[in-house]
Amino acid sequence: MHDIVIRNAEVIDGTGKPANRSDVAVDEGRIAEVGDLSRSSAKHVIDAKGWAVAPGFIDMHSHADFSLPIWPTADSMLHQGITTAVVGQCGLSPAPLLDETRAEVVAALSGFFGEFVKDVPWHEWSSIGDYLNFLTRQGISPNVLQLVGQGVIRASVMGLGEGRADQGQMATMKDQVVAAMAQGAIGLSTGLIYPPGSFTATEELIELTQTVGECNGYYFSHIRGEGDTLLESVDEAIRIGREAGTSVQISHFKAARKDNWDKSPKALQLIEKAQSEGLDVTADVYPYLAGSTSLVTMLPQWAHVGGPKEILKRLADPAARSKMSTDMQTGGFARGIEWSSVLITSSPNRTEYEGRYVSDLANQAGKPAYDWVFDALLKTQLDMGMAVFGMSEENRRREIQFPSMMICTDGFGLATTGPMARGVPHPRNYGAFPRVLGRYVRDLQVLTLEEAVYKMTGLPAQKLRLKDRGLIRPGFTADLVVFDPAAVSDRATYDNPHRYAAGISHVLVNGQFVIRDGSHTGTKPGAALRI
Numbered sequence: 131m132h133d134i135v136i137r138n139a140e141v142i143d144g145t146g147k148p149a150n151r152s153d154v155a156v157d158e159g160r161i162a163e164v165g166d167l168s169r170s171s172a173k174h175v176i177d178a179k180g181w182a183v184a185p186g187f188i189d190m191h192s193h194a195d196f197s198l199p200i201w202p203t204a205d206s207m208l209h210q211g212i213t214t215a216v217v218g219q220c221g222l223s224p225a226p227l228l229d230e231t232r233a234e235v236v237a238a239l240s241g242f243f244g245e246f247v248k249d250v251p252w253h254e255w256s257s258i259g260d261y262l263n264f265l266t267r268q269g270i271s272p273n274v275l276q277l278v279g280q281g282v283i284r285a286s287v288m289g290l291g292e293g294r295a296d297q298g299q300m301a302t303m304k305d306q307v308v309a310a311m312a313q314g315a316i317g318l319s320t321g322l323i324y325p326p327g328s329f330t331a332t333e334e335l336i337e338l339t340q341t342v343g344e345c346n347g348y349y350f351s352h353i354r355g356e357g358d359t360l361l362e363s364v365d366e367a368i369r370i371g372r373e374a375g376t377s378v379q380i381s382h383f384k385a386a387r388k389d390n391w392d393k394s395p396k397a398l399q400l401i402e403k404a405q406s407e408g409l410d411v412t413a414d415v416y417p418y419l420a421g422s423t424s425l426v427t428m429l430p431q432w433a434h435v436g437g438p439k440e441i442l443k444r445l446a447d448p449a450a451r452s453k454m455s456t457d458m459q460t461g462g463f464a465r466g467i468e469w470s471s472v473l474i475t476s477s478p479n480r481t482e483y484e485g486r487y488v489s490d491l492a493n494q495a496g497k498p499a500y501d502w503v504f505d506a507l508l509k510t511q512l513d514m515g516m517a518v519f520g521m522s523e524e525n526r527r528r529e530i531q532f533p534s535m536m537i538c539t540d541g542f543g544l545a546t547t548g549p550m551a552r553g554v555p556h557p558r559n560y561g562a563f564p565r566v567l568g569r570y571v572r573d574l575q576v577l578t579l580e581e582a583v584y585k586m587t588g589l590p591a592q593k594l595r596l597k598d599r600g601l602i603r604p605g606f607t608a609d610l611v612v613f614d615p616a617a618v619s620d621r622a623t624y625d626n627p628h629r630y631a632a633g634i635s636h637v638l639v640n641g642q643f644v645i646r647d648g649s650h651t652g653t654k655p656g657a658a659l660r661i
Contacts, residue, residue: 132172133157133641136612139178144185144588144601146580154183156608159641163604174643176636178612182579185587185600186213186609186639187563190414191350191381191538193217193243195224195261195276200249201550202270204543205650209630210563211586211611212539213639214273214599214659219381219540220321220352221281224250225261226306228286232256234437235285241438242324242424244476244513246542249549259313262658269654271644272543273609275594276658277319277350278310280338281327290437292329300334304341316594316661317348317376322363323355323427323463325434332366336373343375348594350379356421357386358465360393361400368404368411378404379593380413382540383529384421386520387466394525398532405534412593414538415529417565419521420624422475422540422556425514426507428464430457438512445508455500467518469499473624476515476553480506483514485554485625517556517624527576530566536590537566537582546628557627561620564631568619579615595661608641 134156140149141164153167163170187210194204195217207215217223222242227235232252240247255261258278265274283306287299295303307318318339321327339349349371353363364380371378380401385394404411426434426441433444433454444450458464470489477483483491483506492502506514529535541559544550563586570576577585591600598606611634618633637645642655 135172146584213609218277223279339374557622560622565620612636
């Protein structure tokens with residue numbers, strides 16, 4: 131007798147091959163058989179007639195390492211069919227934390243993520259190993275693959291200032307990378323628009339990333355620019371991978387702002403050229419036209435030097451505000467911004483701002499938009515999140531079709547009730563994977579269903595060298611998702627984001643039901659995976 135049998139399903143095996151009607155049996159956490167199992171009995175039987183069964187989806191870019199210690203069931207992820215997430219992205223990871231700079235780094239992370247990290251039990255860990263051990267003791271519903279953040283390492287060793295690392299600082303940072311990877315990290319991430327990553331020269335990144343290459347790890351990068359400097363930034367990521375000897379993943383690929391939309395196909399060509407040279411360079415994307423990050427990111431780079439306390443001082447200084455306003459209009463993240471496209475997604479200290487556009491808020495206050503932003507950041511102690519609309523639908527379709535493009539959420543593990551239901555976060559937290567299957571597969575026919583599942587399962591598993599995940603094959607770990615191809619869809623919107631996806635009925639992680647009949651079971655069978 132099998133533990134679980136899924137009968138009469140359209141099996142989409144994760145290879146990209148056409149689906150076939152079959153049964154899938156699970157025993158002791160692994161796929162036992164695939165085929166005609168009509169004569170087999172099981173403790174639990176799912177009649178999946180009319181439904182598809184696929185490998186569990188792999189989220190290639192997640193920040194759930196900051197939500198899992200607070201909300202280990204990660205409901206918004208599992209309801210999408212996500213069973214594994216790559217966390218520690220954008221140069222930001224919960225560790226390592228060094229004694230002498232611990233308070234400063236935690237304050238900087240809290241300033242960046244705001245509400246999401248105020249309940250994080252920082253006292254539980256100092257190292258990546260400590261953190262992963264904490265998750266194991268606590269239990270988590272999804273699997274995770276942990277990256278170590280270059281921004282956190284640099285801030286821990288050098289503080290939040292500018293400048294090139296000296297020989298001793300570089301040696302310490304390399305030691306931190308080696309230790310993190312020995313403790314379970316799979317590679318290094320960078321967030322090169324965020325301090326202190328943005329203060330880091332390419333040569334310093336290459337030197338540090340060579341340590342990752344020696345450990346056979348990965349380089350994941352939120353590249354230095356996704357707008358005016360997109361092509362130069364993609365080139366930089368490729369150069370780092372080439373010279374450091376690492377596999378490269380370009381995070382949440384996009385060409386931001388209309389005057390940069392023509393750069394998207396050119397950037398994809400750069401990736402293809404690198405691949406033709408034998409380099410392992412790939413990317414991921416979320417299926418929305420708005421990005422999301424902290425509102426403070428709008429400020430020019432010089433305004434971030436020294437961390438949150440110095441930022442607040444500058445925001446209170448009329449001369450500094452005047453210079454910030456001028457610089458934001460001529461360069462950096464905010465150049466060319468239309469404030470009618472900037473939606474406030476979280477503002478726990480001023481909840482009346484949430485769900486409203488900066489242009490409307492500024493008009494209501496009778497202030498220029500720049501002044502409203504500076505005042506609001508001061509009033510909220512920098513704790514404000516935003517979504518910025520600025521991508522092209524035509525580009526999104528082309529990017530999703532790109533052969534080596536994978537899918538991501540760039541989100542957290544949230545929930546529709548309780549402490550993780552606050553604010554109006556980007557709907558990608560709840561709907562990225564179902565949106566691909568519903569809108570881009572079923573409605574727009576940008577991809578076949580099998581191609582989309584491959585981008586969510588077999589392709590990322592191959593990239594991450596997960597030898598027993600990502601495919602429906604006997605002996606593989608039973609990370610599985612059962613869904614209705616005719617009904618699967620995202621229900622989260624920018625106005626009403628806290629809504630689970632439709633059409634996903636069952637999700638198994640390591641052979642255990644996490645979603646059953648559309649409801650989270652509360653089980654926590656996930657693991658911190660190593661490669």
